[in-house]
Amino acid sequence: MTMTTMEILEEKSIQKPLAGKVAVVTGGSRGIGAAIAKALAEQGAQVVINYQSNMECADAVVEEIEKNGGSSYAIQANIADSQDVNRLIEDVKNRYGKIDILVNNAGITRDRTFRKLSESEWNEVINVNLNSVFTTTSAVIEHMLEQKSGRIINISSIIGQAGGFGQTNYAASKAGMIGFTKSLALETAKSGITVNAICPGFIETEMVAAMPDAVKDSIVSKIPMKRLGQTDEVAEAVLYLTKANYITGQTINVNGGLYM
Incomplete structure (x- = not known):
């Protein structure tokens, strides 16, 4: 049965912005990663959730995504191990044929x-x-270069910008992500690939919830917006960068004004 012009236009109008895109989210089983995975799926992307050890949490995120009409699956991999990562990426490419995000x-x-x-x-x-x-x-990267498109989004941290007491290792790792982002963006800009970083401030996650109330109150008192951030507010920044064509090498701060 042939669709009418009106039906075609209506179908296009309700098509989600990331329909047909394939996204991989590392550490996607909880917290900020889970919020990002759900937001990408809600916008139509097929989302692959990587997890290290918490299969139960990863499966719960997949179940929620699919319950809401999205497409997702979880795969375990130690992302610090190149062989494990290669297995993960090959699995995604074999299943979907590509990786966009x-x-x-x-x-x-x-x-x-x-x-x-x-x-x-x-x-x-x-x-x-x-x-x-x-x-x-x-x-x-080779796959994205071949298809002449891709979005790489690195979740850094306010600690990588401002430092943190007792966090030299964490601050060094997150600051390194920012330098990596800027350099790779320069190398890939002409190839249709954007590379950006997001630096969350203090976000209401399990890690922050475990802090003593006095410590949390002290943190909130220093935030101009006078509240902790929400995981979906970080996810919104990710969605923005997936759709932005002329933004690369940038660091987007999601911190309530704590670091400007």
């Missing part, structure tokens, strides 16, 4: 004052937070 979100903290910081705590944070950005991007 890579969100490097996975991260950990091992907070210690520098005098007490061990070499293993330094290396663990650098490997998961920064080296993983190299491994995942290396695995997708």
Whole structure:
């Protein structure tokens, strides 16, 4: 049965902005990563959720996405391990045939004052937070260059800009993501690929919820907007960058005015 012109126009008008796009979100099983995955799926993307160990949380995100009419699946991989990452990316390409969006979100903290910081705590944070950005991007970059399009979005942190007491390892990893973003953006700008970073401030996640109330109150008192950020507010910035064609090499701050 042939569709009428009006039916075709109506179908196009209700088509979601990211329909047909394939997105990979590292650390997508909870917190900011889960919010990003849900937002991308809501806009029509097929979303691959990477997780390290919490399969139950990852499956719960997939279930919620599919319940709301989206398309998603979860895959375990240690993103600091290049062989594991290559397996993940090959799995995605075999299933969907392409990758349009890579969100490097996975991260950990091992907070210690520098005098007490061990070499293993330094290396663990650098490997998961920064080296993983190299491994995942290396695995997708040739594919994106061939298709002459792609969006790489790196979730850095306000700590990578302003520093944080007891967080030399975390700050170094997140600042490294910003430098990586700017340099790769220069190399890929002519090829239809944009590379940007987002620096969340203090966002209402499980990590922040675990802080003593006095510490949270002290943080909020310093935020001009006088509240913690929400995970979906970070996700909104990701959505904006997936659709932006003339923005690359930039750092978008989502911090309520705490760092300007």
